[in-house]
Amino acid sequence: MTDKYDYDLIVIGAGTGGNGVARMAAAAGWKVASIDSLPYGGTCALRGCDPKKMLIAVTEGVDWAQNLMGKGLAARASVDWAEMIAFKRTFTDAMPPKIEAGLETAGVTTLHGEARFSGSDTIALNGQTLRAKHFHIATGARPMTLNIPGEDLLTTSTEFLDLPERPDRVAFVGGGFIAMEFSHIARRAGATEVTVLEMMDRPLGNFDPDLVAMLVDATTDLGIDLLLGAKVLKVEKQDGALVVTVERSGGVETVICDTVVHATGRVPNIDGLNLEAAGVEHGPRGIKVSPAMRTTNPAIFAAGDCADSGPNLTPVSANEGRVAAKNLLAGRDDRSVDYPPIPSVVFTLPMVATVGLSEAAARDQGLKFDTQSKKTESWYSSLRVGAKWSGYKVLVEHGTGRILGAHLIGPGAEEQINLFAMAMGTGLTANQIKAMIFAYPSYASDLGSMV
Template identity: 45%
Template sequence: MSAPDYDLLVIGTGSGARGVAKPCAQAGWRVAVVDRRPYGGTCAQRGCDPKKVMVGIARAVDDAARLQGHGVDGALRLDWSALMAFKQSFVDSVPKGVEAGFRKAGIDTLHGAARFTGPTSMRIDDREVSARHIVLATGAVPAPLPIPGADLMRSSDDFLDLGHLPARVVFVGGGYIAAEFACIAARAGAAVTVVQRGPRMLKGFDPDLVAILMERFRALGIDVRTDSQVTGIEQHKDGYRVTLDHKEEGASTVKADLVVHAAGRVAQVADLDLQAAGVAAEKGRLTLDRTLRSTTNPAVWAVGDAAQKGPPLTPVASHDARVVVANLLEDAGAGPDYRAVPTVAFSLPPIASVGLTAAEARARVKPVRQSCGFAADWFTARHNAERAYGYKVLIEEGTERVLGAHLVGPHADEVINVFALAIRQGLTTSDLKDVMFAYPTTSSDIHSML
């Protein structure tokens, strides 16, 4: 049997892919990466980074609106075309730069759609490639929705590339994408409706803090329809008709110029022909052992959204990559450690969470002290003219270890990292209170949150 073409073939070119490919190349392995889309992955081109650029401009407009009469005179207007051009200035250079980085590391860069043809072989367009190890770092795609007219919806990728913002936008789903993009669209002047199947948006976040955020959404003019199922989408001359079924109020219709899929994402593995490689999957999820290796094909590994072991976040993909590298190069038998992974919805204002929820803390650890409050009268909120400011910190009684933290309000996206450090390192409330935070900053509020 002939030797494989490569020691390692990585499918995808995002943060997880780079985190695996480059260390293995540095160790002397023959490595190749392949992508059917421009190099760089979702986060840098179609996700976190361009989204954050757009949120930043929306927040500037939001800040000016809140501070009217407090030293700001004259309303700001979000210029959509200029915003998209600014966003694109961060995206345009990514593919060329990422591909050049791979080549500099001695990694072969392939282009095309990859499909398994055997346990250790793949066809990339019309080329057959084999490798000792194959790592799937393919990311995620919008989940299929069994809705008549679902093909009329646009994806989050499409929203980030809109040449102009339509007047009426409906988001189907109530998670991160809906929360973030709804705020951007509302601050840009669109009439925004969010349709959420469950009883509230952002179900992964603390319900009390989500309630605070929803007051802010109402002030922004965002119409949130909870307990509502989309039963159909139809196109008409004047736009779209989105039919809803509320579990108590029955059927209703919302008119829209744009309907955006915001109802979750699934691992992008359906088109890889996993069966040809003997790679097991259940309901679209790869079956992996604790080391992120396929349970049925030892040559195949997965990281990030393709693995779906940890939260669907860029730092998780990078962490998974380090785990797989340790197992590939050192046979370490390592598994990922997802303790205290902070997560943020970059809404206006942001909402953030890390560690155990209140329900999890009560179930796992007893007794638990809960320090929580609505802090609209604190300096941080008042000088930002921001009413949406609240916190909930979960503390183990006796040891005083921080178990979980949940925040909404100004700079929650930054302050949550302090709590992530505290939880991961087993710090106590005394440890945090002993830190002299710069004042006046939002982080200095941590003392009062404990």
């Protein structure tokens, strides 16, 4: 580094897509700073995947007790909302200081504030100008703007995860991961009226429609009101309650509740960066990057949900960050991101999981395949836990026996889908999977019967 620069590298964003890059550069002897306007840790650790799964873990106890009632389990389970949130905070409160201290120990200077580019190699931060030879942007995503009257009355997904009291009547705007998972949490935690408002004709549009139909049945059976084709027009406060006005095919309807949660999805969190000043191009999907994760400014890289790259998933962000770091340190584009089969899971109860191609996508590609599909609530692995909804759909290519896609619902789906992803990534055929000997009885041992 010359006297011209304050740092060799400034990383903007202290989540999954940024922290690994900062550590790798510092380990190589670079002078590195990390900046975040929020507590260190990013969305997944503090406001998304991890805290959400802790709440789901508690409600799983309710689900297990309900499913095994009359089968020998006499206890009736219920959720103490305040205790559940306190349990979640045992993780989320500890993470920011732990992550920040770890970066400092690794030799990274940790800074706080809103970073904004003021030139191709400078940023403004808290009234100061910092110059760096390289930048890496990993600012993640934020809730999308709905542009509806009363939008300020909505509770964000972040705020929902920290509500001190459980709302009794709650509506979720959207029908994706957040809405479906959080609605299951709220209902199992004791909310009496839970409504999901989805604008499309079915929720979870990226998942297999047949398995989603099973999840819809499970969701309505749980007591959640799933309104499809429901376009939210406005939210108003009336007599201490919130009134959501929606437009459906039959006309205009209203939903009265205590809390309305913004669950329509997220967009790249890049609006405040002033990327134009740095010569960094961007579009609706985020910062434009090459396969090497380099932006249109050669000295600036980006990764994760803020970039127009792979799926917006935490492991993808980490993988992209590693590629960016390797290329930064090499001083050239030695590595390109290679996306293997990437599994995705909706942590409702039952869980829905997917990896690879859907039937429609496989047909669009002109592939020839057999579809292995079955409902499996009568299988031992479902029967022993009282699961009412479980099933699978696996696409096996003609001739090669390759697994083109796997789609699962039910207990164990979140781990079974990882095994399918591994099989697809290593090129295992259906016959090779059938020939494997798994521990029995286990969820993994069902794979051979699915292909």
